[in-house]
Amino acid sequence: MKDNSKLLNFTKGLWKENPILVTMLGLCPTLAITYKVENALGMGLAVLFVLVMSNLIISLIRHIVPDEIRIPIFIVVIATFVSIVEMVMEAFVPDLFERMSLFISLIVVNCIILGRAEAFASKHNWLDSILDALGMALGFTLVLIVISLIREVLGTGSITIWGNLAINFNKNNSPFFSNFFVSPPAAFIILGLILAGSKAINAAKAAREVKSK
Amino acid sequence: MNKSIFKYALLLVAICAISGLLLAGVNMITAPIIGSRNQINEKLEQYYPYAYYKQADDGSNEVAENAIQAYYYAFDENKNLAAVIYQTSFLGFKSQIVALISIKVDGTVENAKMIGGKDDYSLSDHDFEIAGESVDSYDYTPKSGATKTSGGVGAGIDAAINHFKSIKDSLGGVSYEG
Numbered sequence: 001m002k003d004n005s006k007l008l009n010f011t012k013g014l015w016k017e018n019p020i021l022v023t024m025l026g027l028c029p030t031l032a033i034t035y036k037v038e039n040a041l042g043m044g045l046a047v048l049f050v051l052v053m054s055n056l057i058i059s060l061i062r063h064i065v066p067d068e069i070r071i072p073i074f075i076v077v078i079a080t081f082v083s084i085v086e087m088v089m090e091a092f093v094p095d096l097f098e099r100m101s102l103f104i105s106l107i108v109v110n111c112i113i114l115g116r117a118e119a120f121a122s123k124h125n126w127l128d129s130i131l132d133a134l135g136m137a138l139g140f141t142l143v144l145i146v147i148s149l150i151r152e153v154l155g156t157g158s159i160t161i162w163g164n165l166a167i168n169f170n171k172n173n174s175p176f177f178s179n180f181f182v183s184p185p186a187a188f189i190i191l192g193l194i195l196a197g198s199k200a201i202n203a204a205k206a207a208r209e210v211k212s213k
Numbered sequence: 214m215n216k217s218i219f220k221y222a223l224l225l226v227a228i229c230a231i232s233g234l235l236l237a238g239v240n241m242i243t244a245p246i247i248g249s250r251n252q253i254n255e256k257l258e259q260y261y262p263y264a265y266y267k268q269a270d271d272g273s274n275e276v277a278e279n280a281i282q283a284y285y286y287a288f289d290e291n292k293n294l295a296a297v298i299y300q301t302s303f304l305g306f307k308s309q310i311v312a313l314i315s316i317k318v319d320g321t322v323e324n325a326k327m328i329g330g331k332d333d334y335s336l337s338d339h340d341f342e343i344a345g346e347s348v349d350s351y352d353y354t355p356k357s358g359a360t361k362t363s364g365g366v367g368a369g370i371d372a373a374i375n376h377f378k379s380i381k382d383s384l385g386g387v388s389y390e391g
Binding site: 066077079083092094095 | 217221224225228229232235236239240243247250268
């Protein structure tokens with residue numbers, strides 16, 4: 001039973017409580033940086049590190065943090081890990097950092113991170129908090145990757161990762177591929193379609209469950 | 214109430230101090246890397262007329278000796294690839310000589326600039342008289358009076374030319390955005 005709850009702590013972030021598809025948190029970077037798969041991977045890894053580390057630390061110090069000052073303390077912990085990510089990215093992946101530096105800084109105020117700290121890590125043990133963080137971060141990253149795959153492929157006809165041309169679908173300069181898909185309005189449209197798709201899947205699943213009862 | 218405020222303030226100070234120490238530790242590792250890259254970027258902007266520079270992904274930016282340390286793609290205002298600029302480090306008279314060697318995409322050597330090293334002979338203001346030479350016919354002659362120092366740059370020029378020849382055919386696929 002206990003093992004099941006641990007598995008649930010991890011898996012709920014992937015679909016059932018996915019931060020983008022269900023709770024609709026972290027939409028700002030989701031819309032802004034998903035014009036390249038490379039950006040989605042970078043943002044996903046950054047959020048994964050910050051979320052796991054902040055959940056771990058907040059869970060460990062939860063008994064010594066008074067309720068009255070918990071939010072400033074959470075913010076200091078989160079800001080510390082975001083600053084570490086910024087410094088490491090600037091040193092080792094400068095091109096990616098140049099494109100995303102603004103949105104990396106904004107992870108400090110990303111509602112997914114503060115939300116999980118307040119709603120989960122401050123009330124659960126360190127292992128559950130890490131599992132929750134991993135699930136939420138992977139759920140967030142997977143949706144970013146799906147959106148960026150659609151936008152980059154339809155927008156440029158290729159997928160480029162870390163500067164090397166990975167796959168080129170547009171060898172004949174087809175008019176099917178349009179710059180529109182890498183523009184901000186396309187991000188809204190594609191996110192809307194994905195949200196509609198996820199709601200439809202959940203509705204169909206719920207209907208099946210009712211029917212089987 | 215006052216006692217609580219004091220306790221809260223102390224706790225916040227302690228957490229901020231731990232955070233500061235952690236950030237200082239990470240900064241000790243990353244600052245030299247960021248600093249050396251900024252220094253190179255300043256040199257590139259000082260010596261070359263191009264609008265944009267981008268380090269090639271396979272450039273390590275490590276302090277490798279007697280080798281090409283890194284190379285950069287230089288783009289014009291329209292973001293078209295204009296030149297490849299190599300950062301090389303080869304042994305001179307007393308020290309490793311760090312040089313920038315620029316080769317235009319048409320295969321002509323643009324110039325060579327000595328940007329680092331502790332040799333007595335500072336050749337940093339000289340262009341080594343190689344501008345306009347083709348990579349196919351270039352033959353480096355050491356400077357008399359500073360044979361070993363200029364030899365450090367010359368070895369870098371040879372390494373840069375050999376590398377340029379090996380990547381010349383793939384330069385068409387290089388873009389600023391990619």
